[in-house]
Amino acid sequence: MSKVKTLDDLRKLRDELKSKTTLRDRSENPEGIVQVKVAMATCCIASGSRETMNYLADELEKRNIEAVVTQTGCMGYCYAEPTVEVKMPGKEPIVFGYVNEKKADEIIEKYIRGGELVEGIIPMNYQSIDEDKK
Amino acid sequence: MSDFKIHLLVCGGTGCKASESARVAENLKNEIAGQGLDDFAQVITTGCFGFCEKGPIVKIIPDNTFYTQVSPADAKEIVDEHIVKGRKVERLLYLNPENNERVSDSKGMNFYKKQLRIALRNCGIIDPENIDEYIAREGYEALGKVLSTMTPEEAIAVVKASGLRGRGGAGFPTGLKWELTRQTKSDIKYVVCNADEGDPGAFMDRSILEGDPHSVIEAMAINGYCTGASEGLVYIRAEYPLAIERLKTAIRQAREYGLLGKNIFGTNFSFDITLRYGAGAFVCGEETALIHSMEGLRGEPTLKPPFPSVEGYLKKPTNVNNIETYANIPVIFNKGPEWFASIGTEKSKGTKVFALAGKVNNVGLIEVPMGITLREVIFEIGGGIKNGKKFKAVQTGGPSGGCLTEKHLDTPIDYDNLIAAGSMMGSGGMVVMDEDDCMVDVAKYFLDFTVEESCGKCNPCRIGNKRLYELLDKITKGNGVKEDVDRLINLSNVIKDTSLCMLGGSSPNPVLATIEHFRDEYEAHIIDKRCPAGVCKALMVYSIVEENCVGCTACARACPVGAITGERKQIHIIDQALCIKCGACMDRCKFNAVIVK
Secondary structure: OOOOOOHHHHHHHHHHHOHHHHHHHHHOOHHHOEEEEEEOOHHHHHOOHHHHHHHHHHHHHHOOOOEEEEEEOOOOOHHHOOOEEEEOOOOOOEEEOOOOHHHHHHHHHHHHHOOOOOOOEEOOOOOOHHHHHO | OOOOOEEEEEEOOHHHHHOOHHHHHHHHHHHHHHOOOOOOEEEEEEOOOOOHHHOOOEEEEOOOEEEOOOOHHHHHHHHHHHHHHOOOOHHHEEEEOOOOEEEOEHHHOHHHHOOOOOOOOOOOOOOOOOHHHHHHOOOOHHHHHHHHHOOHHHHHHHHHHHOOEOOOOOOOEHHHHHHHHHHOOOOOOEEEEEEOOOOOOOOHHHHHHHHOHHHHHHHHHHHHHHHOOOEEEEEEEOOOHHHHHHHHHHHHHHHHOOOOEOOHHHOOOOEEEEEEEEOOOHHHHOHHHHHHHHOOOOOOOOOOOOOOOOOOHHHOOEEEEEHHHHHHHHHHHHHOHHHHHOOEOOOOEOEEEEEEEEOEOOOEEEEEEOOOEHHHHHHHHOOOEHHHOOEEEEEEOHHHOEEEEHHHOOOEOOHHHHHHOOOOOOOOEEEEEEOOOOHHHHHHHHHHHHHHHOOOOOHHHHHHHHHHHHHHHHHHOOOOOOOHHHHHHHHHHHHHHHOOOHHHHHOOHHHHHHHHHHHHHHHHHHOOOOOOOOOOHHHOOEEEOOOOOOOOOHHHHHOOOOOEEOOOOOOOEEOOOOOOOOOHHHHHOOOOOEEEO
């Protein structure tokens, strides 16, 4: 370990280390940033949701988009796995089906960055109890 | 290196470690490795989350899932269900006692809603044994800024502007203390961290050292620069082994990074820290006693002045600050003194950490902005009184403080309000009492502690406290006389006025406060020979109600001393001379025939 000799050294070091704890910082205030939920039940994993989740998390980071990627249980759209729910700040969550890496890339570029909808949206025809309570 | 997608934060504070959190962490690691997910999820041992009531705690990031009372055997289910399949393990989620619903997101817990964490900002978030995680969260930025861009005077001005006051109890303005030490001319000066936390039930300082040791190291270095000291000493009690271990690790890492040692940040400022161990004497929290103990002398206080900032360790100017005070310092420089001063009340800025203990539902470590009310702390954060009992009083300031009652519940908590109410801030112990607590017994408990901990140097404290204890003991045994209450008050005032240090200067506070607020309880003990809360055994009389007794002999068989006599199907009688008041008969009786008065 080379020593920290100046304030700039420290700041450079911090930039390198920052990613270690950004996940924890962001989870403190997820409402203000993009929240991505990847369904991760047996059927989803079998259809490649873990690859999708890794891809989304890595790419969002690379493209400098502040987001928190979490996994969730079965969303019920087993026919359309992997499914991904994206919630932009201040907007209703939207669920996308058949999200492979190509689709994920499209979601990031078009929906998250550009705000335009992409194909593959699954209409939400239920309410979750949690939301109901609020 | 690809970053981890999921962080599993496992509490590694002393409380959770005692309930096997180390094995929880180990099992989680093994299960994750077994699933081939070791580059996906990472297990991190952190400092205290504060929610000690329900430890061990495992928090899963980024979805903020807060698992409570996790046992090593639960690791498999957490990994198989939550980490692999994204399904939360319902049964381990925190159960909100108000509506019996599981709370999955820690932000939804009342315990955290009113808290503001400055001194505890990193506790439960970073790995205290990894300096990189501290640096990633702005660690050592304040030290770098101070050394590279400020003169010592400018830095002291920042601390003064923040309004920070000493968190060890007395509330002396920190910036002023630093300035006094700076102004004393001397070739050698010292900076000391007071880690001698001695109040019964208090664990604020321990938790900071265990959860975020680097914040204390960074602040001590800043203090050294400001006061002109190049040597820092941490006086810590040897009974805090985990805190000592983590502090040593942190010091070693800081040296490796060049953040302690010679020419820090390329300036000509050099600073290093060593540890001094105490044997856990309460009086050594007093700064002059602490300094004597570090010098290898008996831990006894000496008269002030001279203040340590003029003549302290080895007769050199010494700046002594408490751990929590230090933990606030880096934030003040990073966020600005105006930001810090915007929190709190007019004369008490910032936040205060409290160790919430006693009869509340959520026992734990909390940090709240100054000016919050006791009601918010006890009934919202603390979740109210255990078992639906009635709130009676809360002791703040430990054995040196006093009790506050129902009528103080809406008083904003700060240094001055607590003193006005007859108590004090102290280091942050907060013991909640309910209707089942006898206030005479509480006063006796604290006096027992001070008698034990008095160093014996001055007469008022050594003899006076012992006499106070004897008077209280006499009252709880039913031998009190009417004049005793006035005797207690007189003696208390004499001890307060004439003691050498603040140990004796504050030890009668629990007696005075309980007499002021609960004089009726003292009188019940003395005049009616009765303990209203049913705590003082000597005043309790167990008897059998004739109408209810069916003569089943259950009580007689339960009595360990054979004090109950009576034939089968005949009324039983308790021999008061033999009865030891253990209550076994009452527990056993199915007919409510045994009563206690």
